[in-house]
Amino acid sequence: MSSLGSPKTAFDKSALSGEHPLPLYMQLARHLRGLITSGSLGERDALPGERELAEMFEVSRVTVRKALRELSAEGLLSQRQGAGTFVNRNPHVEQSLSALTSFTEDIAARGMSAGSRWISRATGPASPEEALALGLSPGAQVAKLRRLRLADGIPLAIEFAVLPARFLPEPEALDGSLYQALRARGYPPFRALQRLSAVCLTPEQSRLLEVADAAPALHIERRSFLEDGTPLELVRSQYRGDAYDYIVELNLV
Ligand code: 16G
Numbered sequence: 637m638s639s640l641g642s643p644k645t646a647f648d649k650s651a652l653s654g655e656h657p658l659p660l661y662m663q664l665a666r667h668l669r670g671l672i673t674s675g676s677l678g679e680r681d682a683l684p685g686e687r688e689l690a691e692m693f694e695v696s697r698v699t700v701r702k703a704l705r706e707l708s709a710e711g712l713l714s715q716r717q718g719a720g721t722f723v724n725r726n727p728h729v730e731q732s733l734s735a736l737t738s739f740t741e742d743i744a745a746r747g748m749s750a751g752s753r754w755i756s757r758a759t760g761p762a763s764p765e766e767a768l769a770l771g772l773s774p775g776a777q778v779a780k781l782r783r784l785r786l787a788d789g790i791p792l793a794i795e796f797a798v799l800p801a802r803f804l805p806e807p808e809a810l811d812g813s814l815y816q817a818l819r820a821r822g823y824p825p826f827r828a829l830q831r832l833s834a835v836c837l838t839p840e841q842s843r844l845l846e847v848a849d850a851a852p853a854l855h856i857e858r859r860s861f862l863e864d865g866t867p868l869e870l871v872r873s874q875y876r877g878d879a880y881d882y883i884v885e886l887n888l889v
Contacts (some may be wrong), residue, residue: 665707736825747879783797828860
């Protein structure tokens with residue numbers, strides 16, 4: 637149950653209006669979505685039944701059903717046959733864009749435990765694009781690491797990292813933090829360039845991240861360098877759009 641009191645007290649019938657151009661089920665979904673993202677409805681809170689919600693908001697059960705279906709598709713609710721409808725856990729991470737930190741450090745700093753599930757890892761030849769990004773000759777050997785990154789067991793991002801093989805000759809032996817392993821080998825990441833863009837997840841990515849098909853995500857490409865400017869890693873990742881905010885500090889120049 638959320639710390640903000642009973643979910644029932646948070647429901648506000650006046651959030652819906654027959655005069656509004658949006659269909660009622662969308663207005664209801666928007667209201668409930670707001671309660672979930674603001675924390676008024678907390679992790680694992682149970683929602684009242686369909687009939688009760690319909691009475692509370694003075695709408696039909698069909699409207700309630702459509703709104704709940706929409707939020708389930710977005711991954712904000714779980715509907716369990718016979719048990720009811722529950723708010724999903726929704727970890728939210730605010731990340732500074734100016735600090736060069738690892739996933740493990742970012743998640744630990746928020747009091748959660750970072751984890752990874754391997755999708756694949758191997759040493760092999762660099763693609764022309766990877767060779768270009770890493771300043772290697774075409775076909776040079778690189779370590780390729782594909783991981784699902786988790787916070788408290790919940791999938792947050794898919795990461796595909798490519799590094800010149802000499803920095804990580806045995807990708808199969810990597811257990812835990814990549815940055816920790818690189819620092820331990822004397823190759824600490826010193827500087828990085830990052831490009832962010834908005835994408836819709838592919839069906840495979842949606843499945844891995846346990847979100848609705850084609851859900852929005854942040855595509856982040858990071859190129860990290862050693863202090864002497866040698867390219868260290870090229871990482872392409874998809875971060876769940878509902879779980880990550882990137883914060884940029886702007887100063888007067
Ligand atoms: C972050 C980095 C990624 C790096 C990883 C290492 C972004 C967009 N990416 O996820 O480039 O490889 O941390 O994490 O921030 P680890 O040390 O926990 O394995």
